[in-house]
Amino acid sequence: MFELLKSVMSEVLLLDVDGVRPDALREDAGLDSLAVVELSMVLSQHHGIEVTDDELFELDTVAEIVALMEQRKRTAA
Amino acid sequence: MTGGATGPADRAVVCGLGYWLPERVVTNAQLAERLDASEEWIVGRTGISRRRWVEPGEATSDLAVGAGRAALKSAGGGPVDAVVLATTTPDYRCPATAPDVAARLGLNGVAAFDVSAVCTGFVYGLATAAGFIAAGLADRVLLIAAEAFSTLLDPDDRTTQPIFGDGAGAVVLRRGRADEPGAIGPLVLGSDGARAELITVKAGGSRIPFRTAVPDDGSQYFQMRGREVFRQSVERMSAAATEALDGAGWRLSDVDRMITHQANARVSAALATRLGLRRDAAPQNIADVGNTAAASIPVLLAQAALDGTLEPGHRVLLAAFGGGLTWGATTLTWPGLEVHDT
Incomplete structure (x- = not known):
């Protein structure tokens, strides 16, 4: 799921993901207030993972986002 | 003609x-x-x-x-x-x-x-x-x-x-006539007043006249709920654009230039991504002029016509989104125009 997140960040959000580790802070990884909206839309539209931008905006680290994505993927499966 | x-x-x-x-x-x-x-x-x-x-x-x-x-x-x-x-x-x-x-x-x-x-x-x-x-x-x-x-x-x-x-x-x-270059194609318009709160200047109208407005509460200023506006603008403009293309009988691959309201460079990029349009088909001028609200589409059209980004015969898709909420889209084939720099 971390790899999926990095691929969306890189290919859709055009963020530089080299060196982004799970413990990186969300904002430091480039996932600012507008990026979390686009991330939420892309995860829903293309990957069947429903997370709101409000939920993403509350999270501090990349690892917390990955954990939420994994939880929602399981719920949807 | x-x-x-x-x-x-x-x-x-x-x-x-x-x-x-x-x-x-x-x-x-x-x-x-x-x-x-x-x-x-x-x-x-x-x-x-x-x-x-x-x-x-x-x-x-x-x-x-x-x-x-x-x-x-x-x-x-x-x-x-x-x-x-x-x-x-x-x-x-x-x-x-x-x-x-x-x-x-x-x-x-x-x-x-x-x-x-x-x-x-x-x-x-x-x-x-x-x-x-x-x-x-x-x-x-x-x-x-x-x-x-x-x-x-x-x-x-x-x-x-x-x-x-x-x-x-x-x-x-x-x-x-409809088949002339420059003819405005199908017009798609919409609104969502249930989300009026996302983009407002509250004071100065009949609800809150200036004489009753609370000083310094910000109600005299433009206010915007950025994240929700971002989401709505991408979703509404992509839907309106798709509907306008259907009405014109165009496929997305027919579009030479998409000229959208210049809200924010990232809205334009997200819109191109969502529609599956090449980003270079969506020219921007926001870096130099910012978001000029209603003026943004005709200002961009004029600048793109002047610098050659828009050429006669180009199939052009227009899309806009704003407070209200409101949105709209249409198509036209770009005509030969004599545009002057100002």
Whole structure:
């Protein structure tokens, strides 16, 4: 799921993901207030993972986002 | 009129285009200190490096007259039967600004009124002008979109202050046929008043007249809920654009240029991604002029026509989104126009 997140960040959000580790802070990884909206839309539209931008905006680290994505993927499966 | 055109002459056809920007350039460096933000922060969030703002005392009508004059010159002069002004920032609460603009352009006496659809104002204005022509009320309409949005901004709000610029763009529409270059295609318009709260200037209307407004609560300023606006703008513009393409019988791969409201560089990029359009098919000018609200589409059209980004024969998709909420989209095949730099 971390790899999926990095691929969306890189290919859709055009963020530089080299060196982004799970413990990186969300904002430091480039996932600012507008990026979390686009991330939420892309995860829903293309990957069947429903997370709101409000939920993403509350999270501090990349690892917390990955954990939420994994939880929602399981719920949807 | 092109040879071989058929069908009734009941459509609006673009035959003139111009724009006008105020002289004063405001850089990110000039805004950064008061907003407790860096130049990099502003560019990263918005894609905007500089914008034009009116000087104190300079008003929307001043910009509208400049753009209107340029569009009339581009159209080869001549009379128009109506002046439609799309604006969020009229010179006065009353009266409308369009009659003053018409008079200053030497068009005193024609039908003249304002259209208020915030950043979708130009597309709503196209529909209004097309309706005047279809109804037989006018053979030529001057449509101007002009904004002095800087006059609405909270000087301490870093989420809005860097985003908006002032400016005006205008087109002349003439009576013509659907298969001519420049003919406005299917018009898709919509609104969602249940989300009116996302984009507001609350004070100064009948709900909160200035005499009862609470001082310093921000109600006199433009306010926007950024994340929800971002989501709505991408979703609404992509849906409207898709519907307009269907109406025109075009596929996305037929689109040579998508000219969208320049809300934020990242909205435009997200919209292209969602539609699956090449990003280089969606030109932007937001870095240099900011978000000029209703004026953004005609200003970008004029600049793109001048620098060759838009060429005669290009199939062009227009899409806009704004407060209301409102949205709209349409298509046209780009005509050969004589556009002058201003």
